[in-house]
Amino acid sequence: MNTAQPNDVHAAWLPPEAFRALGSRHILVCGEGTLVDTVRHEAAQACARYGGRVDLPPPRPVDARSASGTSYDLVLALIPAGLLPITAAAVEVGYRRRHGPGALDEEGFLLARHAEGTVVLAEAPAGLLYGLFHLVRLGESAFGLTRPMELHRPAMRRRMLDHWDNVDVHPVMGQVERGYAGGSLFWRDGARQADLTRVGAYGRLLAACGVNAVAVNNVNVHTTEMRLLTHRLGDVAAIADVLRPYGIRVHLSVSFAAPVALGGLPTADPLDGGVRAWWADTTRQVYERVPDFGGYVVKADSEGQPGPFAYGRSHADGANVLADALAPFGGVVHWRAFVYHHRQDWRDRSTDRARAACDHFAPLDGQFRDNVILQVKHGPMDFQPREPISPVIAAMPGTRLAVEFQVTQEYTGQQRHVCYLAPWWSEVLRFTPWGDGGPTVADVAAGGSTAGEAAGGGLVAVSNVGDDPFWTGHPLAQANLYAFGRLAWDPRLDPVAVLDEWIQLTFARSTPGGPGPIRRALHEIMDDSWHTYERYTAPLGVGFMVRPGHHYGPDVDGYEYTPWGTYHFADRDGVGVDRTRASGTGFTGQYPPPWRDVYESVERCPDELLLFFHHVPYGHVLRSGSTVIQHIYDTHFAGVEQVAAMRRRWERLAGMVDPGVHARVRELLDEQLRCAQEWRDQINAYFFRKSGVPDAYGRPIP
């Protein structure tokens, strides 16, 4: 384990300054195991810098003021522990009395603050690690005033990042598909990165925000990547070795055709005995090399990837054969529900891509093994800046569901635009698919809710990280990665409060002149940046309107006459997709009440989703009181003004943040402003040319 920050790489939310409060204390770490060693190592490094001290566990019971006269500001201990300082032992007793053993589970921790010292207890090593990073977040406030005992446990058992990283550089998609932060941390030009130092540093950052699983290759599994499962397993093992000290398990994207392509079998039919045996045997060999291997991620029968349809088998058949192979070792299959007809005829208005996942998967509810996790994109389309939630989330109570987000900003500015996405994810996670008072999307993903009997599948996101010195291309896009981990740990967190954590860790504690101005400025720039992005791009939930292929910048008709199923149907009279049961594709019927009726009604449908569900005239009056066409103009003018304001605010931070960070962000804000103006002008010109309705305020439309 090497927790050293690689040279020339930005420290993100773990700069040395973040460890000042911890590092100036006298600390006792009790317990054994790899992750406890990590805790001890982190504490020792902090203390070496800031003058504190880390002790080995004492030989017999001691008080916070030890027999030798030593006092501990902080005790981090794995329980049950025979020998603890008295304050810590008292906390343990209190915990047992109130919760009983096992309540902290594998990853929870308990935090107690007394005047004599601070105590963190955990029942498993990972809990202690998360407790440590919680203290880092708290900083000085972790010490001092007495506060009641707090029990922290993650809402989601699995908090996972999928890397769409290719081993070979793909001729079109490059080293990282939809990657906007340089090359891959793991792979380079067909080989594993020789130096895994940055992978270790990445694992440390992930642990500090709560992520505990990583899939190390693209869900589109090409020839070279396929062989990670067999011939190149050593590469996977090497990465797992570096991530293990941070409690992160490695998962692998595999090809459903692997038995044919790698095993030389004549078929990949999931009901074929030879195929089952091949998966079982291959999986056993994976666990021999990587005992804590997480499992497989599969994109099957989707956008050209192979799958069970070729053999007339269902996706349950397909997923279960892999699940059976993984079950003896505690592994899981993440089976993606992103299945749709991507060779659709644009002339055919009855086919609706939004319906596809539910049409394909809902009939299979209850047929998946317990260790299959159906991985569902949060919306029915594809990570647009605004979509309704996927109806699959409410349609499969007998299936473990994971909800998938996209931290990489494919459709939200490609890490050239500031777009803090946590408010969007928070809205999704808090959404109640069965109406007010019912379970939330987060409850479904977490499991154990009234939503269904199945345990939850957790939260998954596509990573936005690459080998860029700032990790994420845009330095401020680090906040999205951080916030994803935090919301996966606790979906009830306020996204603005999470952003504040990130700002304080990343910038504020080391800011000359105090943290005030930079906190204020970054909140002004970032808090509402998702809404700003939404304002200057495709209006009212209609989505897409991006340049085909790379998906950056506007092209209103770019996908309109294509086979991709992503249309807006704008004509001279109106715009939007009729997905009602009454006159459209019937997609609204995939939702339970009340949403099936809310979305069906043009009056009750939320403005921000109106064009997703309805085709309306340009003069249609929104719930906001504006017409659709005037709303389009207003939001597009406003969005650009907001970007201009962001840019001015950032300018004023010159001298307050690291010059490298300041220069990079300034340059990107210039591009964001240029691009936002392009969006504004193209969208406004397009709809003005179509509708003929002038802007009510006479602003220039090209």
Added chain:
Amino acid sequence: MNTAQPNDVHAAWLPPEAFRALGSRHILVCGEGTLVDTVRHEAAQACARYGGRVDLPPPRPVDARSASGTSYDLVLALIPAGLLPITAAAVEVGYRRRHGPGALDEEGFLLARHAEGTVVLAEAPAGLLYGLFHLVRLGESAFGLTRPMELHRPAMRRRMLDHWDNVDVHPVMGQVERGYAGGSLFWRDGARQADLTRVGAYGRLLAACGVNAVAVNNVNVHTTEMRLLTHRLGDVAAIADVLRPYGIRVHLSVSFAAPVALGGLPTADPLDGGVRAWWADTTRQVYERVPDFGGYVVKADSEGQPGPFAYGRSHADGANVLADALAPFGGVVHWRAFVYHHRQDWRDRSTDRARAACDHFAPLDGQFRDNVILQVKHGPMDFQPREPISPVIAAMPGTRLAVEFQVTQEYTGQQRHVCYLAPWWSEVLRFTPWGDGGPTVADVAAGGSTAGEAAGGGLVAVSNVGDDPFWTGHPLAQANLYAFGRLAWDPRLDPVAVLDEWIQLTFARSTPGGPGPIRRALHEIMDDSWHTYERYTAPLGVGFMVRPGHHYGPDVDGYEYTPWGTYHFADRDGVGVDRTRASGTGFTGQYPPPWRDVYESVERCPDELLLFFHHVPYGHVLRSGSTVIQHIYDTHFAGVEQVAAMRRRWERLAGMVDPGVHARVRELLDEQLRCAQEWRDQINAYFFRKSGVPDAYGRPIP
């Protein structure tokens, strides 16, 4: 020299059968030199197959019936020749009496047919070669009946094909930029093709249709290709060696930045002494290796290529420095006039790409050296299926102009669509820029007309050939290559008659059951195929509406909001580009009378160019009597029906043409029909959505 047809490669217009008439004759070839050897070799090969005989020149004057009792059916002789059979000598005397020596020039030939035999005379070896291939075209009709003496001379001195072939495979553009016929004949993966047999066969085909110059690399000169001029000159020499026996000179595309990139100079400023010396010295070395080297082709200050603008110099300064280097050796510079602002703001309606070439170059008229040929695309935009002629053609009487066509079908179906382009080129060549009775475009290119004092620059085209077994991807696209050569030789030829030559040579003479059905069918399929293509693509001369980047298939707004200067400005009321002086960009003012007034007038402007010059309402009534919107619907429905008819006609030829050719064309016609339907539906849907006007005949619009 090896005139063997490579294995597995289609014979194009020189199948063995084409030589039957020649090959069964008793032939005398008189003269010396490489090209005469080629003539003799061709004649001998034909005779070996079909039972004729080729004699060496006789030792003393003979009659057509020689002293030894031999009679000659055909005499091919270089004059003045001391010893000729009497009929041939009589022809020579007749020629001298009527024309005087030199009238045949470098490439002309004289054909006479008597009952005793046929005589072809030339004053230079190339003329004899063209005479031979003229006999091949004539077949049996070259023999027999007496006909008056005919004098054949090319209208254009230089009839040139530019290959946009890359030496390295370009990551985006591939081995051949805008190539639709496989890889390059010359280059493969960074190296010269080791086996130049196909280059030889290509040269033979070109000589047989009249082409005499080839530029062997892309006008976009990348790093590797740049070095052909210096370090890799051996590759150029090797190609020149193979093409020389067919009278074809090799030209090279060079980078204006070569003095910096290759020569290590600090500048490429054309007025810098060191730069002049570098070009002079480099060019001298080229001629040492390739004594008949043709010259340079330069795309400067265009689409990212370097040029004289960087040094504040004019394009005349730029071209002249290269011309001065070439002049001592008789070489020429082809300097492309394709210069425009490709980072235009689509919001700015005053900038007009159509104006660019004339704005840039017309003020430089008279400033170019005599061996500079300004190479002008035939239209002001970029090889669309319909454009007006470039106003540059009429604007530079003191400059040698070459007119550039695009045989490779970038915008005309990419050799997946049947689109016989000669009628289009013929229309351009016969166009009279100064009005009825004045010189034609062909006259300008040929030079020596009243259009100006300068000698003409000839005709140039971008080749459509690759290493595909059919040479051109689509077997019927061979006709475009053939017709380009023929029209360059004689622009007054009827394009349908040229097509007939091609059909007869390529298919008909070897057709079982006689040539009738296949001739009829191919004329039905091909004669009007350019108009058919025009019907189902962008309407009324407005152009573009293609998928950005690759340019295949429809995307009405694909270029509408881009920096490329290619717009249609369709809104709910109308469509088209106002290029009038009265209210538009003023482009019409670049033409002399009468066209400046014809194009300016919405009433007098030809229908097929209406939207190129005017923005009109959908209800505007065309000269044809139809409204614009109804014309759009009608032509798009008709175009698709015509493709369907082509397909049916081709089906009926099964068994009459080679099965490989039949299968390939059938498959491509399926794709053409699919693509034409896609064009029809997207164009119709787009304009219906915008205009709201239904089709007068109630046909389905998606």
